[in-house]
Amino acid sequence: MSRVADQAKVDSRLIYDYFGSLEGLVKEYLDANDYWKINPENVGAIVEASRADSGKALAYNVLED
Numbered sequence: 001m002s003r004v005a006d007q008a009k010v011d012s013r014l015i016y017d018y019f020g021s022l023e024g025l026v027k028e029y030l031d032a033n034d035y036w037k038i039n040p041e042n043v044g045a046i047v048e049a050s051r052a053d054s055g056k057a058l059a060y061n062v063l064e065d
Contacts, residue, residue: 036062 001022001024003014019025038046050058 001011001015004022004025005015008015015022015025019028046058
């Protein structure tokens with residue numbers, strides 16, 4: 001954790017306060033940047049929006065992100 005804090009130029013206590021541990025920090029990062037994570041409530045709308053071009057734009061956006 002100290003190396004992460006040094007790299008981020010913050011006190012390691014700040015990281016512990018916000019994330020609890022290095023594992024918590026990594027989990028938060030992955031949750032915030034996981035392009036494959038889809039809210040199940042949004043699947044229907046995503047499928048409907050993709051019908052017009054048979055999913056071409058959706059596939060392009062997934063690969064681009």
